Amino acid sequence: MINSIENFSNEIFYEIFDYLDGCDIYKAFSNLNYHFSQLLNSSLLLYKIKFDFESDDLFMNNYQHMKSINPHQIFSLNLSSELYIDKFLSSFNIDSSLDHLQSIYLENIQPNTLLILLKNCIHLPYQCQIYLLIFTLPTLKYCKITSHGFKSSATLPFATDNQQLSMIEHLIIDHSVTFSELAAILSYTPKVYHLKFWHEDIKYPIIQMISSTELSKLTHISMNISYLEFDEFEIFLSKLASTLKSFNLVYTEKELEYLDFDIWEELILQNFPQLEKFYFDFNAYISDEDEFIFDGCICDQFISSFWINRQWFVEIVIEPDIISLTIKPYRKKWYEFINIDNDLNVNHLTLLTIRDIPMDKYIETYDKIEWLIDVATIYHLEICDDVFIGTIINIMNILSSLDSLKLSSIKLPNTTLLSMEELDEINHAVDNNKITKVYLDKMIRFDDVLFLIDLFPKVKYLQIGCTSDIDINLFLQIILMKIQNKVNSNLHLLAISIPTADDYMIERIQNMIDFKRLLFNYTIKRTNDTIFLRMKSF
Known part of the structure; x- marks a missing residue:
C-alpha cells in the first residue's frame, strides 16, 4: 500500500x-x-x-x-x-x-529576430528565407508559421534532389500562400501528414504545380480558400491521398457549386473512402443590394443515408453581413440531452443560429431568413442576442417548422400598451407554433418564464438559466402553480440552471413541493449546476 x-x-x-x-x-x-x-x-x-x-x-x-x-x-x-x-x-x-x-x-516575433534565432x-x-532556415532544423516535427501582413518578396526555390529535406510532419501555414508557393514548401516536407494552409490568389492558381506525390502522405488537411473556382478546386482534391481521414474547408465567396451536396457525396465516395471527419464552412458576405444568393442550393439533400450514416450535419449562422452554412460531425445539442419522446429525430435536422445583430437590423435579418427557408427546413433556432418578444414572434411566423428555441434573454412588452393587432399576432403565434423545447439562458424576471409558458402551449421541455441570488423555492412554486392552472399542459421536464445548485438545494425543493402538494408524481435530480424536475402527471 x-x-x-x-x-x-x-x-x-x-x-x-x-x-x-x-x-x-x-x-x-x-x-x-x-x-x-x-x-x-x-x-x-x-x-x-x-x-x-x-x-x-x-x-x-x-x-x-x-x-x-x-x-x-x-x-x-x-x-x-x-x-x-x-x-x-x-x-x-x-x-x-x-x-x-x-x-x-x-x-508576435519580429522577422529579423526570428532569422537570428533560426541561424x-x-x-x-x-x-x-525563413522557410529555408526552418526546413534545416533536423528534429523538427511540428511547425506553425503565423504572419499578419508580413510577406517576403523573395520566391522560395523548389527543393533539389541533393538538398536536405525536413522531418516536419505537422505543418500549419497560418498566412496566405499561392498554390505555387505551397508546392515549393511541400517539396521540402515529404513526411507531412497534417497540413493546414490559407490560399488567396485572384490570379490563375496554377494548381498543376502541386503533384500527388507531395500530398501522398496526408491524412489530415485544413484549407481556407477564396477566389478559387470549383472546377479548379476539384483538380486539387483529385491530387489528395485516398487515405485522407480528416478534411476541413473554409470557403469565403459566393460560388454555389461549393454547395452542391450531391457533388460532394460523389467526390467523397470516389476519392476518400477512409474519410472520418468532414468540416465545411461556406461563408457568404452579403450586402443590402444582394438578392437571393442561394439559388439552386438545397440543404435538405443532407437528409440522406450518406450524410446520416457518417453523422455529418448542417448548421446555418446569420451574423451582420454574413451567412454561414457549416457541415460538421454530429455533436449533441442542448435539446438532445434529455429524451422527452421520439416524435422527432432531431439528429437529422437543421439548426439556425442568429447572433450579433443590432436591434435595428432585424428587418434585414427577416429577409435573410426568408432566403434560407427556400434552402433548408429549419427545426432548431438559437438567438444569441437580447431581443424583444415581437422579434421572436416574427421569426417564428417565418420558420413554421420550429421544434426547439434557445434565447439569450427576452424583453417583454407592456401588455396594457399593446394594440389589438399586436395582441392578435401574439394569439396567432400561441395557436400555431409547434415548439416543444425552449431554453431561456438568462431569466431577468419571473414574468419572462410565465410568458414563455403561455406563448408555447406545446412545450414539453423548458430550461431556464437563473442567477445565484434567486429564491429558487418561490420561483418553482410560481411556475408549478402556473402549470397546474393550465388546461392540458404538455410540460414534462423543467430544468433550472443555477450556479449554487447542490444536494441541499434539491432536498429543500423536494420538501417544499411535498409540503405544498404541488406535484404528486415526479422525480428530481441534479447534474452539475442544473436541476431536472420531471413531472409525470398533475
Whole structure:
C-alpha cells in the first residue's frame, strides 16, 4: 500500500509532469531530496517550458529556474509574452545542446529576430528565407508559421534532389500562400501528414504545380480558400491521398457549386473512402443590394443515408453581413440531452443560429431568413442576442417548422400598451407554433418564464438559466402553480440552471413541493449546476 507520494513510481511522476510547466516542476521539486533530484535530472524526463508573464519579477524568477534545467531535457519552448521574447533570446542560447527540442512557439516575433534565432538553431550561414532556415532544423516535427501582413518578396526555390529535406510532419501555414508557393514548401516536407494552409490568389492558381506525390502522405488537411473556382478546386482534391481521414474547408465567396451536396457525396465516395471527419464552412458576405444568393442550393439533400450514416450535419449562422452554412460531425445539442419522446429525430435536422445583430437590423435579418427557408427546413433556432418578444414572434411566423428555441434573454412588452393587432399576432403565434423545447439562458424576471409558458402551449421541455441570488423555492412554486392552472399542459421536464445548485438545494425543493402538494408524481435530480424536475402527471 502506497502511503506517501514519494513512493509513487517514476512512471507516474513522468505522467503527471507531462501536464505541468517545466519551470513549475523544477521550482516545486528541485530542493526536496535526493530522490527528486535524481528524478528531475533523468534523461527520461523532458520539460515543456512556457514563458507568459507581464512583470520582470515573474520573468526573472522562472528564467533562473529554467537555467538550472539540463538543456538536453528541454522538449518545447513557448514564448507567448511578446514583451520578453527579445530579452529571453538575448540571454538564452538556443543551439545544438537542445538536442531534444521539438517545438518552439513564438508569438508576435519580429522577422529579423526570428532569422537570428533560426541561424543560432542550425549554425548555418545567413539565408534570406525563413522557410529555408526552418526546413534545416533536423528534429523538427511540428511547425506553425503565423504572419499578419508580413510577406517576403523573395520566391522560395523548389527543393533539389541533393538538398536536405525536413522531418516536419505537422505543418500549419497560418498566412496566405499561392498554390505555387505551397508546392515549393511541400517539396521540402515529404513526411507531412497534417497540413493546414490559407490560399488567396485572384490570379490563375496554377494548381498543376502541386503533384500527388507531395500530398501522398496526408491524412489530415485544413484549407481556407477564396477566389478559387470549383472546377479548379476539384483538380486539387483529385491530387489528395485516398487515405485522407480528416478534411476541413473554409470557403469565403459566393460560388454555389461549393454547395452542391450531391457533388460532394460523389467526390467523397470516389476519392476518400477512409474519410472520418468532414468540416465545411461556406461563408457568404452579403450586402443590402444582394438578392437571393442561394439559388439552386438545397440543404435538405443532407437528409440522406450518406450524410446520416457518417453523422455529418448542417448548421446555418446569420451574423451582420454574413451567412454561414457549416457541415460538421454530429455533436449533441442542448435539446438532445434529455429524451422527452421520439416524435422527432432531431439528429437529422437543421439548426439556425442568429447572433450579433443590432436591434435595428432585424428587418434585414427577416429577409435573410426568408432566403434560407427556400434552402433548408429549419427545426432548431438559437438567438444569441437580447431581443424583444415581437422579434421572436416574427421569426417564428417565418420558420413554421420550429421544434426547439434557445434565447439569450427576452424583453417583454407592456401588455396594457399593446394594440389589438399586436395582441392578435401574439394569439396567432400561441395557436400555431409547434415548439416543444425552449431554453431561456438568462431569466431577468419571473414574468419572462410565465410568458414563455403561455406563448408555447406545446412545450414539453423548458430550461431556464437563473442567477445565484434567486429564491429558487418561490420561483418553482410560481411556475408549478402556473402549470397546474393550465388546461392540458404538455410540460414534462423543467430544468433550472443555477450556479449554487447542490444536494441541499434539491432536498429543500423536494420538501417544499411535498409540503405544498404541488406535484404528486415526479422525480428530481441534479447534474452539475442544473436541476431536472420531471413531472409525470398533475
